Amino acid sequence: MKKTVSIALAGNPNAGKTSLFNALTGSHHKVGNYPGVTVEKLEGFADHGDLRFRIVDLPGIYSLTAYSLDEVVARDFLLEEKPDIVVDVLDSTNLERNLYLCLQFQELGIPVVGALNMTDEAKAKGITINEGLLSESLGIPFVKTVGTNGKGIKQLLDSCAAILGSGALNGERGAKPAKAPEKALWTLKAPHYGEEIESRLLPLTELLGSDQAFSARYPARWIAIKLLENDENAMKKLREHTKGQEILSKAQADRTWITSHFGKDSEIVITEQRYGYIRGAIREALTRSPGGKASLTEYIDRITMNHFLGLPLFFLIIWGIFKLTFALGEYPAALLESFFGSLATLAQIIIPEGFFRSLIVDGIIGGVGGVFSFVPLIVILFLCISILEDTGYMSRAAFLTDKALHAFGLHGQSFMPLMLGFGCTVPAIMATRTLKSPRDRIATILAVPFMSCGAKLPVYVLLAGTFFPKTADNVVMLMYLGGLILSMLSTIVLKKTVLRGPSTAFVMELPPYRLPTWKGVFWHVWGKTFSYIKKAGTVILVASIAIWAITTFPQPRDESAKAQTLAAGFARSMAEASQEERDLAVEQALEEYRLEYSAAGRIGRIIEPVIQPLGFNWKLGVALVPSFSAKELVVSTLGILYGSGGEEGEESESLRQALQRDPGLNPLTALTFMVFILIMPPCLASLAAIRSEAGGRWLIFQVVYSMALAWIGAFIVRLIALPFLGT
Amino acid sequence: MRLSDTRPGAIFTVDRVLIGGEIGKRLAEMGFTQGATGHFIRGAFLRGPLQIRIRGYDLLIRRCEAKLIEVSI
Known part of the structure; x- marks a missing residue:
């Protein structure tokens, strides 16, 4: 039995985390969700010697604040699940900002291994990184990797194994102030914020460490830093602390002091000090060979982001x-x-x-x-x-x-x-x-x-x-x-109206152009297609059977009598036609009669008054019923409603011809119907996503709102299109 | 002067982010800290977002946020 070690794979967006995850785990993925939210959670395994690494892919983030849901998810995962190691994927071409996140993992008290990813790109840009020097000054092992071709993966796992061997797991992890409160609260090397701030951090950290149960759950120094950063999420956690109130007021006083001392908000000061610390570390470890030539990205951007050509x-x-x-x-x-x-x-x-x-x-x-x-x-x-x-x-x-x-x-x-x-x-x-x-x-x-x-x-x-x-x-x-x-x-x-209020900051990274890897694209497309096929195989299969049932049952008992009446009628009206053609016409009329008699036909009739102003007949009404569970079911329902005529003799008629033959359908109805489908509430799976992302109240709002809008929209389109398309 | 007042092509030094809170914090975290040098590459059509190069990478920022950053050229 191999020993299982949990690794959280973290990093900035655009740092090549996905390709590194694929390189680490091969194709053994498990897709799940983080508890309570629909943020996708990828999990995979990597075997290394007598160790088995369980690797969880965290969402790509820039910082460990509570700025976006992704950050909250990543943060809660690290705090609650306490993985053994964090592997931080860093974009080597953009090391300074990427290290900003890396240091925050270190502060969390979880051993960090840094993967200096995309070193090939950095090299092409003339950036050289001395990972030995960097490791020494930051106290984090760094390994050069190229996720797209798997370079450095073995060394990365070696580093993780070495961390385990060094006893970092027991010794440094969280510094365990619960066990040794009198010793230094922080044994791992961690960012130094300068004397003024450290002198504030230390007493705060000690105070936080006074509640053993609390500091066993949350790293004290990290919470102290977060408090100075005015982090609401961290303040909420203090409710669990026995001296919560005292700490809160002390942190408040500290923030006020920092703000007046530095002349700017304390959260800005902390950020600047962190960047200052990074600057010091990379000054020697990173060299940039001067190159005045514009990169390929720059040339492409001159066209794609051009005032006149871009749009x-x-x-x-x-x-x-x-x-x-x-x-x-x-x-x-x-x-x-x-x-x-x-x-x-x-x-x-x-x-x-x-x-x-x-x-x-x-x-x-x-x-x-x-x-x-x-x-x-x-x-x-x-x-x-x-x-x-x-x-x-x-x-x-x-x-x-x-x-x-x-x-x-x-x-x-x-x-x-x-x-x-x-x-x-x-x-x-x-x-x-x-x-x-x-x-x-x-x-x-x-x-x-x-x-x-x-x-x-x-x-x-x-x-x-x-x-x-x-x-x-x-x-x-x-x-x-x-x-x-x-x-x-x-x-x-x-x-x-309902969403009034000020807008928020728009700050987003503009990554250089990169060639997509066929693997990455393949997984993306496969994942999406597979979920569609799965839907077709499950929800749609069940729905198809249900629709078949309601369109088949109950069956009329007077069918043969009806057939005779119809045959007699057609014998007069279609006297010129061959017997075969008359039979076909009878069969089709009978089919429609059966449908009208079935449960679906009745539902269609019941909702007909509501959709009649839109020009929809009862068959379209029937097709709308399953569209609530999935839109593509409209096609299969229409297929059942129209497609089954003329089975004898020739090949079965195609759906299109059957639709064209229905006098109730014309270009105007088709257009109105498409508009209705466009606006009406989305499928069940989407409604479930809305519920988990926005809550039940917004779900109800969405359904009522889009239902009303669909009707009104379709009605207006019908009025506008009427003069052009006729009836 | 403010970052929003500079012209495309300008190379500037960040003096300070004028506000704190979530927006100011995020601006600082993305690299707008005192003394950092930046390069205003281009602005989008019709006073849309700005493309800024700072700390060796490019980012997009709206004019209303650029107004919150004091810079000198």
């Missing part, structure tokens, strides 16, 4: 992605479609006629197959998005769009979630956690569902392709654009 290029990229998704995705989508088509035919041959065959062919293959055929589109879309993300272009997009987004009350950092919203609402809502202000976060969360997600795409493709065959991709693009405009308008209104 057009940005829109060109977005447009290109959509074109690529449709043009390229069409072929594999058609292939999958024909595969499920032949599967249905096969099932018809081997399964005897009856309910079971109907369940397999119409319910399961029809429902799930319809959803599966959109997988290629989703793969291509996520491929493009993750490449944009990994190259660093997304930050340029934030630069270009912040001014406009800010005018609507959003944030440049809202851009990413909004963009992701075009893929899937669930990760998009999760991505809002990088936003600091709760108001900005909620504004973004409420705006995201109006971005047409990948599941709405099949609905658009089906309806636009059927009723606007010549301009289908323009109509789909219009839906996307309409959603975007609506989300902005909605945000303005919400920001002026």
Whole structure:
């Protein structure tokens, strides 16, 4: 049995943490969530000698304040779970700011190993780091790594093992003032804040150490520093301390003293002292060979961030992605479609006629197959998005769009979630956690569902392709654009009403352009696609069966009588036609009769008065019912509602032709219906994400708000489009 | 003068961040500390965010935050 050692992998965003995590753990990932929040938690294992490292990937952060949800998550994990070692991934090209976080881990009292990542890039930039000198002056072992090719991984694990061997785990960890309160409270080398501040820190640390239970949980010096930094989260923790009140007032006095002594707020002073300490350490360890040449990034930015070229290029990229998704995705989508088509035919041959065959062919293959055929589109879309993300272009997009987004009350950092919203609402809502202000976060969360997600795409493709065959991709693009405009308008209104208040700081890093690694892109796309397929295999499978059931039962008892009446009617009205054609017409009329009689038909009839002003017939009403659980179900429901006619004789008719034959459907209804689907509440999974990110109250608000807006929006669009599209 | 008053291409030294609290703290943490030198690379269209190079990396900052940083050229 190997000894298991827990490692927290931490670091700044853009420091190459993900690729290092992949290099460390291979492909043995486990995806979970941090308790209470939807922040994704990646876990993996690395075996090294007789040790087994359990590596937890922390969210990328800049500091250990409580500035964003990511920081709170990372901080709580380190404080509550107390990992044995923190491996801090540092961007070697940007060491100074990256060390700022590294020192805070050291202060937490957990042994730190620094991975000087992206040393290849640093070398290319003329930056040389003497890791021996750095280790010596900071008291942290540093190892040079290149996450993208796995260089230095073994040495990194060696360092971790060495830390364990050195007894750091027992000796230095947390300095355990509980056991030896009279000894020096801090045995690890830690940042020195200068005599004035240290003279304030020491008594505060001692006072904190007086409650043994408290200081066993939280490192005393770290809490003392946080108190001088005016950290609310740390102050809250003092409630558990027996001398909490005394400490709070002492810290308050200390802060006042520091502010008057240095002439600036104490949290700024602490930050400056920390940077001063780092400056001292890297002065000798880091050398920069002078190079006046502009980097490749600089040349690219001159175009991508240009006043006149930047935005057009940005829109060109977005447009290109959509074109690529449709043009390229069409072929594999058609292939999958024909595969499920032949599967249905096969099932018809081997399964005897009856309910079971109907369940397999119409319910399961029809429902799930319809959803599966959109997988290629989703793969291509996520491929493009993750490449944009990994190259660093997304930050340029934030630069270009912040001014406009800010005018609507959003944030440049809202851009990413909004963009992701075009893929899937669930990760998009999760991505809002990088936003600091709760108001900005909620504004973004409420705006995201109006971005047409990948599941709405099949609905658009089906309806636009059927009723606007010549301009289908323009109509789909219009839906996307309409959603975007609506989300902005909605945000303005919400920001002026329920979300009123001042906006927060916009400070974000602009990383250099980097070539995405195929591994990183692959995992990204695979993860997203897999969750879509999983949804298709579970929720959608169950829903497909349920929809099949409500569209099949109860069955009319007077079917044969009805068939005779119909046959007689058609014999007169279709006298010219062949017997075969008449049979087909009877079969179709009968099919519709059965549907009207079924539970689904009844539901459709019940909600018909509500949706009639929008021009929707009861079949569209039926299709709306399952759309609450997942938007792509609209397609499979319409497939069941329209697709099963004309089974005898020829091949089964395609859905598009069946839709076109319905006199209740026309371009105007199709457009109105698409608008309704665009605005209505998102799928169940997204609603669950909204609930965990924003709370139950905002969930209810979102559902009621978007439901009302969907109806009004569809109605207005119908009025506007009426003169152009007729009825 | 304030950072928001400088022109693209300016090289400046940070004198102080004028406010504390979360915003001031974050600005300091991202590298705007006394004595740090920065380079105003470019501003976005229509007085959008500024691209600033400081401590060897680039960041984006809005004009309203740039107003909170006192610099000298």
